[in-house]
Amino acid sequence: MKYKKYFRKTSLKQKGVGDLFLEEVNKKKPKVFLEIGVFHGVTARNVCELLYNIYGSDFKYIGIDLFEKNDENKSELIPNTQFSNPIKKFYFxxxxxxxxxxxxxxxxxLKKFNKxxxxxxxxxxxxxKNIDMKKIDYVFLDGGHDYKTVMNDLIYSKEVILNGGTVLCDDYDLSQAPGVKKAIDDFIKQNNFSCKFFYNYRFAKIEK
Ligand SMILES: C[S@@+](CC[C@H](N)C(=O)[O-])C[C@H]1O[C@@H](n2cnc3c(N)ncnc32)[C@H](O)[C@@H]1O
Structure with a gap:
């Protein structure tokens, strides 16, 4: 399946990266998918289309996001949500x-998949804390980029890995966010999990 951009912003915008991401998800065919860091929902829509092709209506997508910048979360990395493209600005x-x-x-x-x-x-x-991680098969970890947040997201995702699922992390080797790499490195070392890197160390895939 080809990754589509739906006239919105996404962090998987470079050529080929979205397709590669979908290929990875397709390898595991998860029934219950969790995305931490939804942003404009472009990856969410692509994942839903993929899982719908595989399972019809029998899949679940859960997405978590701040969906706003406020005083409480001002230290988190939120990509620029404004469009530079005037047509997109006008459209929204x-x-x-x-x-x-x-x-x-x-x-x-995502209304097509509202159920x-x-x-x-x-x-x-x-x-x-309030999500039953036993039910999740696949986590795309792409939310907050500071060490503590990534480590917290990983600790909660540990159960998914122990149950044979996958945690795919974006921005492993991002110079503006060194906490991502450090948290992943510490987490895999502490737990002795396997980690594969791809797309020039952009993605880190953690499994048992
Ligand atoms: C890089 S963007 C996600 C891009 C998206 N996964 C995609 O493929 O287009 C990171 C998102 O994480 C969200 N975020 C940052 N810190 C967060 C936190 N602590 N909890 C939840 N969401 C967070 C931001 O609001 C932002 O929308």
């Missing part, structure tokens, strides 16, 4: 009348 401001970085806009992008999708607004440092 005057036609859709939506902020694409909002829970409502992502729900709208399969749960979107949770808030900080993963708080929200993951």
């Amino acid at each position: 401001n005057y036609i859709k009348r939506q902020n694409p970085y909002s829970k409502e806009a992502v729900e709208n992008l 399969n999708v749960t979107l949770l607004k808030g900080n993963s440092n708080k929200i993951l």
Whole structure:
């Protein structure tokens, strides 16, 4: 399946990276997928399309995001949500009348799958405590990029790995966010998990 951009922003924008990501997910064919860091929902929509092709309506996608910048989360890395493309600006401001970085806009992008999708607004440092990780088969970890947040996300995802699932982390070797690499390195060392890197050390795939 080809990764589509749905006229929005995504961190998987470089040529071929989205397709490679979908190939990876397709290898494991997860039934219950968790994305930490949804942003405009482009990856969410692509994952739902992929899982729908495999399972019909019998899959689940759960997405967590702050969906806003405020005083509590100002230390987290949130990509620029503004478009430089004037056509996209016009489309969202005057036609859709939506902020694409909002829970409502992502729900709208995913409305075709509304029975399969749960979107949770808030900080993963708080929200993951309330998720039954036993039920998750695959985690795409692409939320907060500081050491403590990534480590917390990984600790909660440990159960997924122990149950034979996969945790795929984005931005492993990102110079602006060295905490991601450090947290992943510490986590795999502490737990003796296997980790494979690909796309020039952009992705780190952690499994048992
Ligand atoms: C790089 S973007 C995610 C891109 C998305 N996965 C995609 O493929 O297009 C990172 C997202 O993580 C969210 N985020 C940052 N810190 C977070 C936290 N502590 N908890 C939940 N979401 C967080 C930001 O709001 C932002 O939307």
